[in-house]
Amino acid sequence: MVDLSADIGIPLKNPLILTSGILGSSAHLLKRVASSGAGALITKSITEDPRVGHENPTVIEVSEGLILNAMGLPNPGVDIFLNELETLEAVNLPIIPSVAGYSEDEFGRVASRLEDAGFRIIELNISCPHSTALSSKKVIAQDIDKTRRVVNAVRSVTSLKLIVKLSPNVTDIVEFADVAIKAGADALSLINTIEALEVDPYVEAPVLGNVFGGQSGPSIRCIAQRKLTDIALAMWKGEIERVPLIGVGGVRTPKDVFRFLLLGADAVGIGSSILYEDLAIFEDVIEGLEQIMTDKGYDMLDEFRGKVISQILDMTI
Amino acid sequence: MQIQIERIEHIVHENESVKTFFIRGVNDPRPGNYLMVWIPGSGQIPLSISSFKNDLCGFTVKRVGDTTAAMHNLRVGDLIGITGPLGTSFSIRGERILLVSGGIGIAPLLYLAIEARQMGKKVYAICGFERAEDIIFEDVLNGLLDELVITLGERTPLDVIHKLYEKRRFDHIYSCGPEPMMKRVFDFARSSQLGAEFSVERIIKCGMGICGACALPNGMRVCKEGPVFDLEDMEGVWG
Numbered sequence: 401m402v403d404l405s406a407d408i409g410i411p412l413k414n415p416l417i418l419t420s421g422i423l424g425s426s427a428h429l430l431k432r433v434a435s436s437g438a439g440a441l442i443t444k445s446i447t448e449d450p451r452v453g454h455e456n457p458t459v460i461e462v463s464e465g466l467i468l469n470a471m472g473l474p475n476p477g478v479d480i481f482l483n484e485l486e487t488l489e490a491v492n493l494p495i496i497p498s499v500a501g502y503s504e505d506e507f508g509r510v511a512s513r514l515e516d517a518g519f520r521i522i523e524l525n526i527s528c529p530h531s532t533a534l535s536s537k538k539v540i541a542q543d544i545d546k547t548r549r550v551v552n553a554v555r556s557v558t559s560l561k562l563i564v565k566l567s568p569n570v571t572d573i574v575e576f577a578d579v580a581i582k583a584g585a586d587a588l589s590l591i592n593t594i595e596a597l598e599v600d601p602y603v604e605a606p607v608l609g610n611v612f613g614g615q616s617g618p619s620i621r622c623i624a625q626r627k628l629t630d631i632a633l634a635m636w637k638g639e640i641e642r643v644p645l646i647g648v649g650g651v652r653t654p655k656d657v658f659r660f661l662l663l664g665a666d667a668v669g670i671g672s673s674i675l676y677e678d679l680a681i682f683e684d685v686i687e688g689l690e691q692i693m694t695d696k697g698y699d700m701l702d703e704f705r706g707k708v709i710s711q712i713l714d715m716t717i
Numbered sequence: 718m719q720i721q722i723e724r725i726e727h728i729v730h731e732n733e734s735v736k737t738f739f740i741r742g743v744n745d746p747r748p749g750n751y752l753m754v755w756i757p758g759s760g761q762i763p764l765s766i767s768s769f770k771n772d773l774c775g776f777t778v779k780r781v782g783d784t785t786a787a788m789h790n791l792r793v794g795d796l797i798g799i800t801g802p803l804g805t806s807f808s809i810r811g812e813r814i815l816l817v818s819g820g821i822g823i824a825p826l827l828y829l830a831i832e833a834r835q836m837g838k839k840v841y842a843i844c845g846f847e848r849a850e851d852i853i854f855e856d857v858l859n860g861l862l863d864e865l866v867i868t869l870g871e872r873t874p875l876d877v878i879h880k881l882y883e884k885r886r887f888d889h890i891y892s893c894g895p896e897p898m899m900k901r902v903f904d905f906a907r908s909s910q911l912g913a914e915f916s917v918e919r920i921i922k923c924g925m926g927i928c929g930a931c932a933l934p935n936g937m938r939v940c941k942e943g944p945v946f947d948l949e950d951m952e953g954v955w956g
């Protein structure tokens with residue numbers, strides 16, 4: 401039997417995490433996903449007040465593996481969400497609330513509410529590319545100063561473990577990783593969706609209700625791998641502090657998870673591929689990952705985690 | 718599933734607030750399936766398939782808000798985006814089946830009635846409407862069904878279901894309509910030990926089973942594991 405246990409600042413029975421915004425908007429569904437084999441669940445991003453989100457179409461499949469969404473952070477607000485989550489007490493799995501907001505103070509207040517409610521770890525979603533109407537504003541994670549201020553603000557009001565979710569829509573993601581860690585991030589997750597848009601040639605109009613959206617699904621996996629690698633390399637080289645990394649973006653198969661682990665991820669998020677594999681994805685991927693490890697003679701993740709990062713480092717020295 | 722653009726081939730005015738639209742290009746839909754219908758510039762909503770014949774797929778739309786109003790303004794030749802057929806379908810189990818609808822809920826049941834009659838089954842229906850002006854499909858149903866009972870206003874399908882059961886001894890129930898009505902049909906089916914299926918509505922966002930907007934208290938997703946659920950599935954919701 402191989403050992404799949406992982407660590408992102410809290411211990412996980414396996415490295416698979418339900419990524420934020422996929423099925424995580426209702427306690428009923430979270431309960432169901434909890435028994436599907438995932439190692440942890442990240443909830444839909446929660447704001448202080450309820451948000452209805454953008455008009456439909458909010459999610460479209462452009463082609464196999466290429467998904468665009470502009471949900472616009474629909475959520476019931478922290479009060480109602482906490483009531484819902486109370487019913488999840490029986491779930492024997494880390495539940496990681498994701499927090500979103502429009503100001504440092506809002507992030508801080510929502511984080512404090514979650515800490516008071518007994519949570520120990522949260523993810524800060526500072527990187528949703530379509531949280532404002534027509535995506536008119538840059539997101540926090542595209543602004544170094546705002547990134548620092550938001551993470552700082554939450555750090556100063558809670559002792560929660562903080563995962564900061566980074567945006568791929570920047571020139572140098574390592575700079576943002578560095579700032580987030582210095583401001584108090586205990587772990588990083590990446591990537592959020594990639595800024596994108598689709599237009600229909602027959603009706604000659606944009607397709608998403610919000611016009612602008614974010615791309616996800618298997619089509620973005622290699623981009624996510626590149627961003628993860630940039631950060632992992634900087635960490636391995638000692639240029640920035642080393643914290644746990646959650647790799648997210650396009651993961652669908654056991655091989656994909658294995659790839660992210662080779663690139664230094666401590667855990668791996670699964671989101672859009674649920675469209676293709678449904679909830680069976682967690683058990684199927686775990687089984688496949690165990691098989692790959694058995695075939696290669698690995699007993700635990702640390703035996704090969706980051707192996708390709710070391711290889712790239714050797715090449716660049 | 719990807720959006721495909723289709724042309725509206727034909728429109729039927731059912732009454733002042735209900736129209737049926739016909740399009741081509743929908744592949745092999747089953748009664749109970751729905752389409753996500755995108756009206757460029759005005760939104761995208763779930764609509765059940767109300768008929769399918771000679772490659773023409775019909776869906777019947779009641780005007781209730783912005784998107785359905787925009788739908789009603791469309792003309793023959795206009796283009797809309799279609800995703801589907803989506804979701805689960807009615808099993809068409811039973812040899813003597815009862816349909817119970819409230820208002821526009823008759824839409825998916827019409828297609829079921831057509832298919833069930835073609836299979837040689839006995840089909841009875843109780844259709845509730847608010848007012849006489851709201852009645853739709855009366856002629857087609859009268860020509861199709863073995864018995865049609867229409868109820869209006871305060872008198873609901875539940876007020877006649879016991880009597881019809883004594884007379885017809887139907888063996889499976891299919892229902893679509895306002896949730897309080899379907900819950901009472903559920904109670905009736907349970908107490909009479911009859912199988913039953915329900916077409917359930919929730920807000921549909923993604924329509925692909927990934928956003929979680931449409932979850933029921935039992936953790937099932939209306940857009941993917943529904944909209945048609947059988948009685949056993951609904952135990953965790955209405956039971």
Ligand SMILES: Cc1cc2nc3c(=O)[nH]c(=O)nc-3n(C[C@H](O)[C@H](O)[C@H](O)COP(=O)(O)OP(=O)(O)OC[C@H]3O[C@@H](n4cnc5c(N)ncnc54)[C@H](O)[C@@H]3O)c2cc1C
Nearest residue numbers: 762763764765778779782783784785824918919920921944
């Ligand atoms: C599986 C399914 C099948 C349906 N089939 C039919 C049908 O055959 N014919 C028909 O006329 N209607 C049908 N509906 C309901 C139809 O989708 C709504 O009436 C429509 O979305 C309203 O949009 P609107 O912008 O006109 O109204 P709005 O002003 O947005 O809302 C009016 C009402 O519709 C509900 N509604 C709004 N958006 C949605 C949504 N995305 N999903 C579900 N409900 C919503 C609201 O709760 C509200 O009660 C179906 C719904 C579902 C879930």
Ligand SMILES: Cc1cc2nc3c(=O)[nH]c(=O)nc-3n(C[C@H](O)[C@H](O)[C@H](O)COP(=O)(O)O)c2cc1C
Nearest residue numbers: 419420421445469525591592616617649650671672
């Ligand atoms: C429908 C949908 C909703 C999402 N909602 C959120 C959200 O609320 N918060 C967040 O941090 N990321 C959200 N994301 C981004 C995902 O968590 C993830 O970062 C991204 O989709 C890439 O991973 P994937 O390809 O496995 O989906 C959402 C993605 C999708 C497709």
Ligand code: FES
Nearest residue numbers: 922923928929940
């Ligand atoms: S509408 Fe998104 S999961 Fe059903």
